[in-house]
Amino acid sequence: MARSPRRLAPDARREQLVGAALEAFADGSYERVGLEEVAARADVARPLLYRYFPGGKPELFVAVLEEAWRRLVDQVDTGDGRPVTAKLPANVARFVGLAERSDPALRVVQQARHVDEPRVREITRDARRAWARSMAVNHLGTADPPEPVLAVLTGYLAFGEVLLEEWRIHGTITRADVERMLEGALPPLVGLVSAH
């Protein structure tokens, strides 16, 4: 494969490598994707990947997973001025739409659940909690709710992941089912802990 002679500043290069790796991991899986493939997609030589990610594939995947979660958490609409009853259906529809389009960031995050690396589990938990904080802004007016609230919201994400799998992978339920369940489940779950 021809190498492009393009020169990039280190930050831009790193971003480009992570972006190419994100697409590669989304299309393949952590086990199957090799650095050779990522280098080809990024149109760089393999040693360049090692210069940015000396730890090789595990380190690269960690950077990809962080980027994937950043993209997903950024999708949560916490804009003020509208009531939560309007934002919840819109947020649910946005995420269900990402699943329908097999969004690469979402696929990476889903794959990460099956990667048995302590650092990967840690990032997954931290990112789920960051997401939970965004949801807490909408539902409780604070990004720093008590731990039981974060636990319930994090659990709600896991609940949602199962619904998405049942719809997308197993076809046992419909998109409308998923939306109805995700919209309906959140208020009573938040209600369980918000009074404390």
Place this chain on the structure above:
Amino acid sequence: MARSPRRLAPDARREQLVGAALEAFADGSYERVGLEEVAARADVARPLLYRYFPGGKPELFVAVLEEAWRRLVDQVDTGDGRPVTAKLPANVARFVGLAERSDPALRVVQQARHVDEPRVREITRDARRAWARSMAVNHLGTADPPEPVLAVLTGYLAFGEVLLEEWRIHGTITRADVERMLEGALPPLVGLVSAH
């Protein structure tokens, strides 16, 4: 290690091997536990393990995971005669108790979430659905509810797994929090789908 000369019928031997392997995987992890260790625990020679599980570690783990789920699903009290309002707290307390005692079957099931083998994912889903059917008996009076109900109950298990991790691994919430949330979450979640 001395070999016991005990002779067992094939079914009993298989059961003994699976039991020893279940303890080994519960104490270690899928990655770290080797067949040598399982053989030592079962007090048999390694080739005997291969006679029962020609596929080696993946095949043995599948048998262990099936046994672990069987033990857990058997714990769901679906006994008739008592109202569900009495059975739910008792069932929740039983599972929370298993987590508190670091029950081996529960640990194996938790580890399996991080094993990236299609067969392991399949068993996990099938077993979660079997568990969901047991819960449906209590909450809806049928072990064969519509798919949306199974999806919600399966999602509830995933929700519960997150709560158990927050309590046991991260210490962010208490046992009482977990029990309150698990008891409180189920009725509204079932309510979302039982009218359909």
